[in-house]
Amino acid sequence: MNPLQRYAPLVDDEEAFFAACERPLPSVVRVNTIKTTVARAREALDDEGVAYEPTDWHPGILKLEDSSPGTNWPYFHGWLHGQEEVSALPAIALDPQPGERVWDTCAAPGSKTTQIAAMMDDEGVLVGNDNNLGRLSALRHNAERLGVTNLVVSNQDARNFSMKPYGERTPERDASFEQFDRVLVDAPCSCEGTCRKNPDVLDEWTMNHVKSVAGIQKGILRRAVQVTKAGGTVVYSTCTFAPEENEAILDFVLEREDCEVVEWDVPDGFETAPGITEWEGDEYDPSVTKARRVYPHHNDTGGFFTAKLEVTA
Amino acid sequence: MSDDTAPDENWGQQFDRLPPTADDRVVDGRPSREEVIDWWDERFGVDPAVFDGYTFWEKGAGKIWAFHGEVVDPIEVEGLGMRILRTRQRHWKPSTNAVQRFCGDATRNVIELSPGEAKAFVDGHDQQLDRWEGDWGYLTAAHEIAGELEPLGVGLYLHGELRSTVPKGRQEDLVKLD
Numbered sequence: 001m002n003p004l005q006r007y008a009p010l011v012d013d014e015e016a017f018f019a020a021c022e023r024p025l026p027s028v029v030r031v032n033t034i035k036t037t038v039a040r041a042r043e044a045l046d047d048e049g050v051a052y053e054p055t056d057w058h059p060g061i062l063k064l065e066d067s068s069p070g071t072n073w074p075y076f077h078g079w080l081h082g083q084e085e086v087s088a089l090p091a092i093a094l095d096p097q098p099g100e101r102v103w104d105t106c107a108a109p110g111s112k113t114t115q116i117a118a119m120m121d122d123e124g125v126l127v128g129n130d131n132n133l134g135r136l137s138a139l140r141h142n143a144e145r146l147g148v149t150n151l152v153v154s155n156q157d158a159r160n161f162s163m164k165p166y167g168e169r170t171p172e173r174d175a176s177f178e179q180f181d182r183v184l185v186d187a188p189c190s191c192e193g194t195c196r197k198n199p200d201v202l203d204e205w206t207m208n209h210v211k212s213v214a215g216i217q218k219g220i221l222r223r224a225v226q227v228t229k230a231g232g233t234v235v236y237s238t239c240t241f242a243p244e245e246n247e248a249i250l251d252f253v254l255e256r257e258d259c260e261v262v263e264w265d266v267p268d269g270f271e272t273a274p275g276i277t278e279w280e281g282d283e284y285d286p287s288v289t290k291a292r293r294v295y296p297h298h299n300d301t302g303g304f305f306t307a308k309l310e311v312t313a
Numbered sequence: 314m315s316d317d318t319a320p321d322e323n324w325g326q327q328f329d330r331l332p333p334t335a336d337d338r339v340v341d342g343r344p345s346r347e348e349v350i351d352w353w354d355e356r357f358g359v360d361p362a363v364f365d366g367y368t369f370w371e372k373g374a375g376k377i378w379a380f381h382g383e384v385v386d387p388i389e390v391e392g393l394g395m396r397i398l399r400t401r402q403r404h405w406k407p408s409t410n411a412v413q414r415f416c417g418d419a420t421r422n423v424i425e426l427s428p429g430e431a432k433a434f435v436d437g438h439d440q441q442l443d444r445w446e447g448d449w450g451y452l453t454a455a456h457e458i459a460g461e462l463e464p465l466g467v468g469l470y471l472h473g474e475l476r477s478t479v480p481k482g483r484q485e486d487l488v489k490l491d
Binding site for chain 1: 460
């Protein structure tokens, strides 16, 4: 069975939803403002004869008309990074500021991490963590190519992430800290939303996998809230439509940790749907409607889920 | 664990912050912050103010990292900012990524390459370039893109030849875009 059938009751236009999921995804790059400006990157692409179209919601996110343009100087210089359009959302919801302390819990291979670094003007402490050493080397390669210098690369299990390396138990040391201003949990998930790029995810889909990954998601999001200061922000995102991995995770953590779901500013011109409060007999906290669902037919992107939490104590 | 390391040893598994000046040096052979900033100024004319707000670290013998923030010293993590320089050898060697990041406004030891030379350089080829009349040693190789000169990486200039030091992984970046 195609697991996407489960979500037919959730979408506004079933036919458009299934049709969009069948289409391949356009190639998209993000301009890396650590090393250049949007204007200069676009000029370089023009000079190379690479055709592109800016997205109507973000001037620095460009859709390429041909995905393999050959020799590409702006890419070599680290001016561009291949990043799925919809995956630019969580960093926008996180809204990191220069000089802050930010933790990206599941950072590799680093598209969102490097976007966060750029939004911080490459200044402050950005901890890019991943539990997989192989994937960490991809994060490091991307960060270096993009010229990121405010990144701490970390290899821990995010569910029991230790603040000890940062001086949690030694507050007398200079520059020690025990909490972050902002944390991004871009969680491992069943990835149904990436089916336009990788249709295999639908064949490999099982309910058992959803259940096991939900346990990991709960653990990571709880730890994220615990290490964020009061008044700070935690963003939870996935590339799945499964409520078991989205609203259910928020509901679980809202009951156990000091936090609340808040609205976030979706860019103008980008269509989203609210989080849902009922699914297969389960009910979720009403505030999860403030989370945003993205369906592929809305903006011709992959599928996505993004929620913003404020930590209250 | 790091706690067992005497303060005067270099320990390969952690990042140790560079002393501000040579007078503050405790670990033998470790360069100071001042020496590192002076090196970029003397070699490439990089304005020392570019490094305001940066902290400098050593992990493993001679590998220097620049980090645009503050963390505890020492710190045991996998990476801290960017590898910028290899020291503890006669000629300090800058990294490709650091030259791209910090030498955009370099005023010294920058060799401008033609489009064909730039392509060959990035592909890792060594080239005979007798026109260079400046210093031997590590140069910033640059080319024009979008109307301005932009650093490509580090070339080692010896006996009329510019040797490319662009790492294999970065050579592939010229054709990859998806």
